[in-house]
Amino acid sequence: MFRALVVEKDDAGKTVAGVQEIGEDRLPDGNVTVAVEYSTVNYKDGLCIGPGGGLVRNYPHVPGIDFAGTVETSDDPRYGVGDKVVLTGWRVGEAHWGGYAQKARVKADWLVPLPDGLSARDAMAVGTAGFTAMLAVMALEDHGLEPGRGPVLVTGAAGGVGSVATAILANLGHEVAAVTGRPETETYLRDLGATQIVAREEIGETVKRPLEAETWAGCVDAVGGAMLARVLGQMKYGGSVAAVGLAGGAALPATVIPFLLRGVNLLGIDSVMQPFENRQRAWARIAKDLPLDKLNAMVTSATLSDLPGLGRDILNGQIKGRVVVDVNA
Numbered sequence: 517m518f519r520a521l522v523v524e525k526d527d528a529g530k531t532v533a534g535v536q537e538i539g540e541d542r543l544p545d546g547n548v549t550v551a552v553e554y555s556t557v558n559y560k561d562g563l564c565i566g567p568g569g570g571l572v573r574n575y576p577h578v579p580g581i582d583f584a585g586t587v588e589t590s591d592d593p594r595y596g597v598g599d600k601v602v603l604t605g606w607r608v609g610e611a612h613w614g615g616y617a618q619k620a621r622v623k624a625d626w627l628v629p630l631p632d633g634l635s636a637r638d639a640m641a642v643g644t645a646g647f648t649a650m651l652a653v654m655a656l657e658d659h660g661l662e663p664g665r666g667p668v669l670v671t672g673a674a675g676g677v678g679s680v681a682t683a684i685l686a687n688l689g690h691e692v693a694a695v696t697g698r699p700e701t702e703t704y705l706r707d708l709g710a711t712q713i714v715a716r717e718e719i720g721e722t723v724k725r726p727l728e729a730e731t732w733a734g735c736v737d738a739v740g741g742a743m744l745a746r747v748l749g750q751m752k753y754g755g756s757v758a759a760v761g762l763a764g765g766a767a768l769p770a771t772v773i774p775f776l777l778r779g780v781n782l783l784g785i786d787s788v789m790q791p792f793e794n795r796q797r798a799w800a801r802i803a804k805d806l807p808l809d810k811l812n813a814m815v816t817s818a819t820l821s822d823l824p825g826l827g828r829d830i831l832n833g834q835i836k837g838r839v840v841v842d843v844n845a
């Protein structure tokens with residue numbers, strides 16, 4: 517038997533989440549069983565703990581889109597008993613049972629060996645949000661971003677993706693401008709390395725002019741919607757925006773003018789289906805370029821029974837930084 521956060525549908529079709537003891541025979545098919553040590557809370561987890569957001573395929577469901585732990589059994593030659601592993605993406609925690617449990621059974625193809633220099637807890641302090649932030653930074657670099665080109669904007673900066681992006685970019689020597697709707701997070705964001713704080717309302721609405729002053733050399737955008745549209749018109753010539761999230765909306769009320777007159781690039785970032793080689797590259801960069809003291813400064817700890825409340829909080833934009841879930845606590 518092991519403990520898991522199980523989401524069930526009641527007779528009225530409403531989802532109800534609670535911690536249960538369940539048998540190992542209920543684990544789904546897969547060729548590696550992992551003793552989970554830590555999981556975390558991402559925006560998608562908020563959806564999967566709660567109403568599902570169209571992501572969850574079947575109930576009862578165990579959410580948790582990422583986890584880190586130790587291989588307990590393996591039918592795959594790439595992983596042996598005792599190996600430390602990390603998992604993000606592949607629709608684990610959505611279409612498949614996820615990391616909010618003391619055990620998970622998955623395909624070996626979905627796992628990545630825990631990189632040297634990171635503990636299982638560190639890996640989940642990073643989690644899907646931080647892994648995606650690193651993918652975004654790598655995409656900006658692949659399109660020419662380097663320190664000295666000008667300030668890099670991070671939207672939704674006090675959230676998970678934004679906090680990790682801020683810390684990585686600052687550590688790489690970039691000037692970071694952090695957009696937040698929570699002025700009380702200013703000290704937190706400056707401690708992570710932001711040198712400029714931009715109020716959400718300053719940049720959160722579209723304007724008639726398709727181009728404004730060339731301001732940002734790059735952008736990691738966790739917000740989407742009107743803010744992304746506005747940012748496109750403020751990019752420096754040839755600058756790139758890595759579109760990561762939609763915390764502010766999925767619609768993009770923009771014109772193509774920034775692409776045509778300033779050669780601006782809009783780079784799509786998907787963390788879920790990333791090939792193995794790029795996952796390894798991103799985790800290695802995280803181990804190298806994200807200072808552990810900055811990572812620790814953005815983390816709060818939680819247990820399985822805290823998750824229903826935390827799921828609601830993240831959907832309301834109320835989580836600061838990253839939450840690490842100790843599934844054995």
Ligand SMILES: NC(=O)c1ccc[n+]([C@@H]2O[C@H](COP(=O)([O-])OP(=O)(O)OC[C@H]3O[C@@H](n4cnc5c(N)ncnc54)[C@H](OP(=O)(O)O)[C@@H]3O)[C@@H](O)[C@H]2O)c1
Pocket residue numbers: 557558559560644645648671672673674675676677678695696697698716720738739743759760761762763764765785786787788830831832833834835837
């Ligand atoms: N592409 C991918 O593979 C991928 C992977 C991970 C996450 N994501 C997406 O990235 C986004 C951020 O994820 P996360 O885990 O970092 O979530 P999060 O911790 O909740 O961060 C989102 C942040 O966005 C800001 N925000 C929230 N509502 C807003 C609104 N209405 N208008 C403007 N800003 C708003 C808030 O920051 P402030 O309080 O600082 O303003 C909030 O903390 C989500 O949409 C998520 O689905 C995508």
